[in-house]
Amino acid sequence: MSTHIQIVPDSLALAGAGADWLAHRITRKPDLTILVATGQTPMGMYGHLAARVQAGTLDCSRVTAVQLDEYMGLEPDDPRSLRGWMERAFVFPLGIRNVVPLDDPATFTARLRDLGGLDVAVLGLGPNGHLGFNEPPSSPDAPTREVTLTPESLESNRGYWDGLAVPTQAITAGMDVILAAHETLLLVSGTHKQAILGAALDGPQTPDVPASFLRRTALTVLADREARP
Numbered sequence: 001m002s003t004h005i006q007i008v009p010d011s012l013a014l015a016g017a018g019a020d021w022l023a024h025r026i027t028r029k030p031d032l033t034i035l036v037a038t039g040q041t042p043m044g045m046y047g048h049l050a051a052r053v054q055a056g057t058l059d060c061s062r063v064t065a066v067q068l069d070e071y072m073g074l075e076p077d078d079p080r081s082l083r084g085w086m087e088r089a090f091v092f093p094l095g096i097r098n099v100v101p102l103d104d105p106a107t108f109t110a111r112l113r114d115l116g117g118l119d120v121a122v123l124g125l126g127p128n129g130h131l132g133f134n135e136p137p138s139s140p141d142a143p144t145r146e147v148t149l150t151p152e153s154l155e156s157n158r159g160y161w162d163g164l165a166v167p168t169q170a171i172t173a174g175m176d177v178i179l180a181a182h183e184t185l186l187l188v189s190g191t192h193k194q195a196i197l198g199a200a201l202d203g204p205q206t207p208d209v210p211a212s213f214l215r216r217t218a219l220t221v222l223a224d225r226e227a228r229p
């Protein structure tokens with residue numbers, strides 16, 4: 001497949017360029033089905049998109065948002081719920097009405113199949129090369145499933161929840177789902193992602209770096225200079 005790498009000066013530029021990329025595709029196909037990452041990296045981009053919706057220059061009312069990952073064992077109103085984060089950051093501000101939640105693997109997989117799969121996957125890059133919660137090692141055919149988070153992911157997610165413990169069990173959209181998206185946008189920002197982005201783009205395709213398999217897809221990497229000097 002093809003890999004297109006776009007380098008921008010900083011995280012502000014990343015947000016604008018990411019919003020341009022996705023808005024273009026929503027305009028071309030208003031009923032786009034989008035896999036939606038949470039985490040810090042895409043938040044600026046989602047803010048830009050929300051501003052365009054508010055300004056009336058972008059209509060997302062026919063978009064379907066598909067949840068990428070979730071912790072297990074949380075009450076629905078738990079502040080750590082990734083569904084809640086996706087709704088606050090993406091679904092509600094963009095006026096999206098259709099959501100495929102990641103509640104259990106069989107239901108999720110069936111709903112996605114009925115929708116004809118993903119048009120677009122919007123992803124961040126884990127510090128250990130994970131995608132969603134596809135922790136290393138994850139093979140390209142790894143299905144949607146329950147997983148135990150690695151110590152590295154627990155540590156990196158700790159920053160999101162201000163003192164609350166990070167649940168150790170999670171559920172993730174599979175590598176098979178992610179790699180079957182028609183197009184993928186990988187957003188990467190910061191010096192702490194430099195080495196893992198290098199491994200994902202320039203190293204061998206290996207389950208030890210799940211993101212390395214994105215090179216099998218129609219991939220756009222949007223990185224700032226700190227992540228890709």
Ligand code: F6R
Pocket residue numbers: 036037038039040041042068069082123124125126127130131132133156
């Ligand atoms: C979030 C997710 C994670 C993050 C990754 C990077 O839904 O699936 O894979 O994308 O851990 O997180 P940030 O963007 O916070 O560096």
